[in-house]
Each structure stands twice: as C-alpha cells, then as structure tokens.
Amino acid sequence: MQKFILGKKNQITLISAILIVLAFFSRFALENMDIFHWSLIIASVLGLAPIAIQAYQALKVKVVSIDVLVTIAVTGAFLIQKFEESAIVTFLFLFGAYLEQRTLNKTRSAIKELTEMAPESALKKMENGEFEEVDVDDVDEGDILLVKTGAKVPVDGTVLSGEGYINEASITGESVPVGKTVDSQVYAGTILENGTIQIRADRVGEDTTFGRIIELVEEAQDSKSEAERFIDRFSKYYTPAVLVLGFIVWLISRNVELAITILVLGCPGALVIGVPVSNVAGIGNGARNGVLLKGSEVINDFSKVDTIVFDKTGTLTVGNPEVAEKEFYGENIDEVQAYLASVEKESDHPLAKAVLKDIGETNLFTVEKTEVVKGGGIIAQVNGRRIAVGNVALMEKENVALSEKARRDVERFEQKGNSLVLTAVDGELKVLMGIRDKIRPGVKKDLQKLKRLGVKNLVVLSGDNQGTVDLVARELGLTKAYGHMLPEDKSAFIKKMQAKGHIIAFVGDGVNDSPSLALADIGIAMGSGTDVAIETSDAVLMNSDFSRLPHALGLTKSTARNMKQNIIIAVGVVIILLASLIFSEWMNMSIGMLVHEASILVVILNGMRLLRYRLRGRLA
Amino acid sequence: MQKAVIQLEPLVCPSCMQKIEHAVKLLNGIRQDSIKILFNASKVRVNFDSDKLTVGEIEKAIETLGYEVISSKVKPA
Known part of the structure; x- marks a missing residue:
C-alpha cells in the first residue's frame, strides 16, 4: 500500500492540481462553496498521503526531515479548517519535488553519458x-x-x-x-x-x-568540501530546530496558523541541494571536455590558483626531441659515432633516443663499466676507451678541455634553445650535438588565456640548461624560467613559493614529477588516460591536451562562483521569508511554500548553466 | 566482511540521504563508519558482516523507506 502510494506520486500531483483548479472554478464561476471545500479537502488528503508516509519512514529511523515539517504544518492547517492552504501547500511540495527530479536528472546527464558507455x-x-x-x-x-x-x-x-x-x-x-x-x-x-x-x-x-x-568521476561528483560538510551538520540540527521553534511560538502565542507557517517557511530546501548541484554540473562539464576534476575541494582550490608551474619536456613541448645541429671535432667521425651510439643504447633518456635516431644504423660495441652521473650524463668504457657523454658540467668534471671554437659553438647552440650533448673520447671533445624539442602548437595562446583568467605567475622548471629554458620562456611569454632543476629542486621550489602565500598548480606528465604533483595545491597530470598519474593527481587533462588547461581553470572559477551564488540564494530566501512573516501582512503558508520550491528550482537551473560553460574566445 | 554497492533510483532530496544512512545504520552487522551515500550517483556503498546480514536485508531496509533498488553488487572487502 505504502509502495503503491509512493509509486503513484506523479498521478497524485496531477489529480490534486485538477482538484484545486476545480475548487477555485466552482468558487468564483459557480459560486458553489460546497464543491470548493470538498475539492480542497480531497486534494489535501490525497496529496498529504505520500508526504506523510515519507515523514513516518523518516521518523522511524530517527530523522526529522522536511517531510515531517510539511506533514505537521498541513495537518495543522487542515485541523483549523484552512483547506485552501493545506491543499496548495501539499500540491506545491509534490510538484516541486517532481520538477526537481526532472532538472536534477539534466544536471547529472553529462556524467551519466560517461557511465553509460560502460560495456554490458x-x-x-x-x-x-x-x-x-x-x-x-x-x-x-x-x-x-x-x-x-x-x-x-x-x-x-x-x-x-x-x-x-x-x-x-x-x-x-x-x-x-x-x-x-x-x-x-x-x-x-x-x-x-x-x-x-x-x-x-x-x-x-x-x-x-x-x-x-568512472569510479573516480563518481567519487568526485559526490565528494564534499569543508563548507558542504558544515552545511550537512548544520541541516541535521536545523530542521528539528525549526520544529521546536514552531512549537515554542505556538505555546506563547497560541496561534496555530502562525506556528505552522513557521514550519513551512523554515524548510531548508535550497541550502542542502545548492552546492551538490553546482558540483555535479561542473564536474560533468569537465568530464565531457577532457578534464577530470577530483571533487569540490579541488574545484575550490583550483579556482584560487595564482601561480602555475610547468614542467618543460612533454608539457610545454611535444616531448619528442630531435637533433637539430651538430659539430664534429677531429677525425674518425664514424668510429666516434659508433661509440656514442653504443653508450646511448644503454640509456632510456629522451635525449639519448634523439641521438640514436640521428646516428641511425651503425656498428655497436660492447659497453662496460657504465656509470650514470646524476644531472650530468654517462661515462662508460667502450673498446678500451673512456667515453663521456653528457652536458658541459660533465665535461668539466672529466677535465675535458674545450677549444675556443667549441666554446663558441656551445654558446651558439644554447642561444638557439638546444639541449647539449657532448661526447668526449679519452678526455678529448669529439662531438657536440644540439637537440631541440618542438613547442606544442597553440601553447602560447593557451598561456595568454591563463593570464587573462588571473594567473599572475607562469613558471617553467626544467632539468635542461638555462639557455634552452630561457628561450622557451621568452617565446611563450612565461614570467620565470629555471633550468638545471632536478626533481627534488622542483619540489623545493614549490615549497618556497607556497611559503610566500602563493596557491600553486603544477602541470607535469606525472612520471618523474610525482613529488611536485603531490606537493602542489593542485597537481595536474597530462595523462593519456592510461597513466597511473590519474590516481595521484588532483586533475587530469585527458589525452595530454594542453589546450584543456584554460578551460579547466575557467570552469573551476565559474563552478566555485556558482556554488557561492547558490548558498546566497538559499540563505537569502529563508531570511527574507522569516523577515516578511514578522514585518508584512501578505506572507502565508502557500506563498512560503511557493517561494521555497521556486528557490530550489532556481539553484538547480543556476547549476545547470555550468553544463554549457565554455571559455569565451576573448582573444583579440 | 563484504562490500556492497547498491544502485538506487535517482535520489532527489538530500534528506533522502540522511534517511537512508540512518536506516542502514540501524541494521545489525553494518560497519558504521563505512556507509557512504553518493547523492549524485545515487549509490550506497557499505561494508557489512556477511554472517549477520545479507545484502537482501540491506536492500529491504532501503526499499521500506520508499526508494527503489535497481541493482546491487557484493564483493569481498
């Protein structure tokens, strides 16, 4: 029976709407007060049934829900023979719930589309x-x-x-x-x-x-921020408090109508639903546009970011470096290249791959006593000769003397933005290679968008030499550029900036940058979707698409703003309703319920705007 | 100890969450701190002691409140 009534809620809503229309028609057109009263009585009883059942279920598990407030208020109105009010309030409450369901389904649609792609x-x-x-x-x-x-x-x-x-x-x-x-x-x-x-x-x-x-997005849409948890705790006590308030007012004033009006006006409606609605719509928009945001806390922090720190290789650049220039010193070029290839074959460094690709097919020798010098390069024994492959610092360490010409070449290569790979055989410089990585197309425009969205500092940190990093920074219009950074230097830098009060997002490819990703206020992984980085970061740009970054920042700003608007709407409505009850004549139960249901719809519709959010192309 | 994920009809009012949470909490054999009601996903995640309780009983407690259970999955936790 209970189940039957609850299942027929929509039909009940429709019937009570018809009855209310009939009542007013018979009152004003037919001037028949009997039909007027009886229609409203039937509408009240019918409409109250599902609400009362829900209230009873709630009380059974010791929860004072909105249903309880409405049931008491409507019963009270009924007992003092205010049938007009009791009928209209129940109808509005049911109709509001129906509209909420419809609109909520819409706001959730973006994420639902995603989960429905799951194979069955x-x-x-x-x-x-x-x-x-x-x-x-x-x-x-x-x-x-x-x-x-x-x-x-x-x-x-x-x-x-x-x-x-x-x-x-x-x-x-x-x-x-x-x-x-x-x-x-x-x-x-x-x-x-x-x-x-x-x-x-x-x-x-x-x-x-x-x-x-899917699990990540589902968790994200229901994760709660500090503010939301506060609202949850608040509403747990709020609803019973309204009940107590209504009772006290009745005790003092003996005015049943006033007391039950307070119950209706005090419904928390929009407050509890406002923030989750913005959250689900914002995360849904992101999921649709290749940005995974992990929950409302992330949205809040992300929207406040004033400094974005980038890894260079694979983030600002394509991550596929190629040998752009080379110089040979001395004879036996083929032999030296064969030594170089043999050593580089041992390494999985991106520059090593570029070197191998450039040399192509060659004889390979056995490599012995390989020693990796951190932040320097590789030293190994090939064919009885000592081969050092690495940067200028490694050459100095190996006491390799650079000729005047070599020095000029080094300078020239660096200015052009090359990473340098020097090869010395038995302490003598033989090859200088300049390796360059292409900047991702469109990055410059995206960085300008970020600036326009209010990011003050755009910083690049890289293990590359300062010349290369400076060049990239100049080309892209970054505010600061630091080269020669090891992973631990990067995280130290982030700590330092945080100590100065900056809110930092770090954008990296998530493999060697995991300490920085974890340390930054917002860690953003450039993920191809198959990376484990999805799990360690706060936000993921799917398919490593850099152009999603401005969208992500703009979206989190809009979502955070949307949440605030919804809180203000919800709190404002309750305050205005209670104030007008005290200071005005026209406030009553029906109007109160109407305003409440309307405010709930307003916050849902406001949240829904986020689904359509797109970064406006304000580029001149 | 088993972990149940119960998919419900779309939840609309946040007070539904409170009701469901309390109702599930009152069952004997539920790990109190494991209950998670996902409002937007309309899912209930909970760990329970399979000696004392079946997933059917959890479903029944939720359905008595008037919320339809669409599907449920149980895995060892």
Whole structure:
C-alpha cells in the first residue's frame, strides 16, 4: 500500500492540481462553496498521503526531515479548517519535488553519458570452444573473448588473434581509430570500428582503465568540501530546530496558523541541494571536455590558483626531441659515432633516443663499466676507451678541455634553445650535438588565456640548461624560467613559493614529477588516460591536451562562483521569508511554500548553466 | 566482511540521504563508519558482516523507506 502510494506520486500531483483548479472554478464561476471545500479537502488528503508516509519512514529511523515539517504544518492547517492552504501547500511540495527530479536528472546527464558507455556484455569462449554472450560481470581475468565489428571491448586485454581498428575516444579523447594487431593492448569501453579480434582479459570491471575513470568521476561528483560538510551538520540540527521553534511560538502565542507557517517557511530546501548541484554540473562539464576534476575541494582550490608551474619536456613541448645541429671535432667521425651510439643504447633518456635516431644504423660495441652521473650524463668504457657523454658540467668534471671554437659553438647552440650533448673520447671533445624539442602548437595562446583568467605567475622548471629554458620562456611569454632543476629542486621550489602565500598548480606528465604533483595545491597530470598519474593527481587533462588547461581553470572559477551564488540564494530566501512573516501582512503558508520550491528550482537551473560553460574566445 | 554497492533510483532530496544512512545504520552487522551515500550517483556503498546480514536485508531496509533498488553488487572487502 505504502509502495503503491509512493509509486503513484506523479498521478497524485496531477489529480490534486485538477482538484484545486476545480475548487477555485466552482468558487468564483459557480459560486458553489460546497464543491470548493470538498475539492480542497480531497486534494489535501490525497496529496498529504505520500508526504506523510515519507515523514513516518523518516521518523522511524530517527530523522526529522522536511517531510515531517510539511506533514505537521498541513495537518495543522487542515485541523483549523484552512483547506485552501493545506491543499496548495501539499500540491506545491509534490510538484516541486517532481520538477526537481526532472532538472536534477539534466544536471547529472553529462556524467551519466560517461557511465553509460560502460560495456554490458561480452562474447566469452566457453569450455566447449564456442563463444557465448555473457554479462560483463561474469568475465574473469584470463578468459578469452571475441570482439566483433561495431562492438565495445568489454575488458582491458591483449589481442590474441585477428586485427582491427579501434576508436579509443572514451579513454583518450582521441577519435582517430588506432590499428591493433596481435599483442596490442585494448581497453574496456573502446569501440572496434572494423575487423574481428580475440582478446585475453587482463583486467576486468572496476580494475579496467575505464572502470577507474568512472569510479573516480563518481567519487568526485559526490565528494564534499569543508563548507558542504558544515552545511550537512548544520541541516541535521536545523530542521528539528525549526520544529521546536514552531512549537515554542505556538505555546506563547497560541496561534496555530502562525506556528505552522513557521514550519513551512523554515524548510531548508535550497541550502542542502545548492552546492551538490553546482558540483555535479561542473564536474560533468569537465568530464565531457577532457578534464577530470577530483571533487569540490579541488574545484575550490583550483579556482584560487595564482601561480602555475610547468614542467618543460612533454608539457610545454611535444616531448619528442630531435637533433637539430651538430659539430664534429677531429677525425674518425664514424668510429666516434659508433661509440656514442653504443653508450646511448644503454640509456632510456629522451635525449639519448634523439641521438640514436640521428646516428641511425651503425656498428655497436660492447659497453662496460657504465656509470650514470646524476644531472650530468654517462661515462662508460667502450673498446678500451673512456667515453663521456653528457652536458658541459660533465665535461668539466672529466677535465675535458674545450677549444675556443667549441666554446663558441656551445654558446651558439644554447642561444638557439638546444639541449647539449657532448661526447668526449679519452678526455678529448669529439662531438657536440644540439637537440631541440618542438613547442606544442597553440601553447602560447593557451598561456595568454591563463593570464587573462588571473594567473599572475607562469613558471617553467626544467632539468635542461638555462639557455634552452630561457628561450622557451621568452617565446611563450612565461614570467620565470629555471633550468638545471632536478626533481627534488622542483619540489623545493614549490615549497618556497607556497611559503610566500602563493596557491600553486603544477602541470607535469606525472612520471618523474610525482613529488611536485603531490606537493602542489593542485597537481595536474597530462595523462593519456592510461597513466597511473590519474590516481595521484588532483586533475587530469585527458589525452595530454594542453589546450584543456584554460578551460579547466575557467570552469573551476565559474563552478566555485556558482556554488557561492547558490548558498546566497538559499540563505537569502529563508531570511527574507522569516523577515516578511514578522514585518508584512501578505506572507502565508502557500506563498512560503511557493517561494521555497521556486528557490530550489532556481539553484538547480543556476547549476545547470555550468553544463554549457565554455571559455569565451576573448582573444583579440 | 563484504562490500556492497547498491544502485538506487535517482535520489532527489538530500534528506533522502540522511534517511537512508540512518536506516542502514540501524541494521545489525553494518560497519558504521563505512556507509557512504553518493547523492549524485545515487549509490550506497557499505561494508557489512556477511554472517549477520545479507545484502537482501540491506536492500529491504532501503526499499521500506520508499526508494527503489535497481541493482546491487557484493564483493569481498
């Protein structure tokens, strides 16, 4: 019975609306007061039923909810034969709840779209060797699955046979299909655009990359800031307090109407819902636009950032350095290049890769006694000769004398923004290479947008030489540039800036920068979506898309502002209602309920604006 | 100890959260500090002692309040 009534809430709302219209029609058009009263009585009783049931359920678990306030108020109005008020208040309360549900679903839609991309079924190889469709929850690690053209990849896995093109937009944001063959990795939630593949399940369910992203976003939309937790605690005592207040007023004034009006006016309505609504809409907008924000605390801090610190390689630059210039000193160039290639082969440093690519095919020697000098380079023994590969500091340490010409070359290379790789054989400089990394396209414009959004300091920290870093800083219009920074120097720098009262965001690729990411007020990872960095940072720019950064900052500013607006609307409405009850004649239960429901809708609609937020192109 | 994730119909009023939280808390075998009601995701996450309680009983407690349970998953915690 209870369930039936609650399930028919919408129909009840409609019927009471019709009854109220009928009542006023018969009063003013037919001048029939009997129909007027009876319509309103039926509307009141009918409308109160679902509210009273909810109130009873709440009291049973010891919660004084809004339903309780409304039930007492309406019952009171009914007993003193104010049927007009009791009918209208119940109707408004029910209709308001209906509208809230509709609009809330809208604000949640962005995140819902994301979760609905989750795969639901899979074709699993059974014991008899046949593939059968099963629920994705029934897939275990190690199972063999078949994915056909047009289907979603159900789990993270490895291709065992077949080939095809996969659209990985749900993970990376990149919608150009990626070719997959045997041994390629495939990800849950991506779509096989053509071809047929068999895969082995490596990670299933919530452990997949897609599952982790969804869980993260779901947690984020419901994570609470300090202010929200305060409101929660507040509202726990607020509603019972309103009840007590109404009772005291009745005791003193013996005026039932006044007492029950206070119950209705005091409903906390918009206050509790205002902030979560802004939060979900803001995070939803981000998720749709390739920015993962981890909760309302992050939004608040992010919106206040005045200093953004960037890692250079892979963040401001493409992260794919190439040899741009080189000079040889002395003879036997081929032999020296072979030594160099042999040593660099041992290293996974990005510059080493650039060197190898430049040298190409060559004879390789056995490398012995390799010694990595931190912040310097590599020293090794090749073919009985001592090879030193690294920067100028390493050459000084190795007592390699630089000729006048070499010095000029070094200077010239540095001014052009090259990172330097010097090679010395037995203490004699043989090769100087200048390696350059391309600046990401569009970064300059994005940085200008950040400045316009109120960021005062844009700083680049890099392990590269000062010349290179200065050049990048000049080209991009950064405020400060520091070279020769080891990871621990970077985090020390952030600590120093924080001590000066700056609120800092650090943007890095999340591999070697994890201390800085963790230390900064906001750690922003440039993630391809498959990185573990997703978990350690506060915000992630999907698909390493730098241009999402201004959007992210603008969005958090708008969202933080939106939350404040909603709090002001909610508190303002309660104050105005109570004040007008004391100072004016026209305030009554029906108007109070109308204003309350309207204010709830206003905060939801206000929050919904965030879904459409886009950074305006204010570039001249 | 098991971990249940219960998906509910979309929650609309925040006082629903309070109600659900209290109702679930009153059950015997619930890890009190593990209850998490996700308002926007409309989910309940809770750890419970599987000797004393089944997920069906948790679902029933929520449904008696008038909120429909859409699905639930149980994993060892």
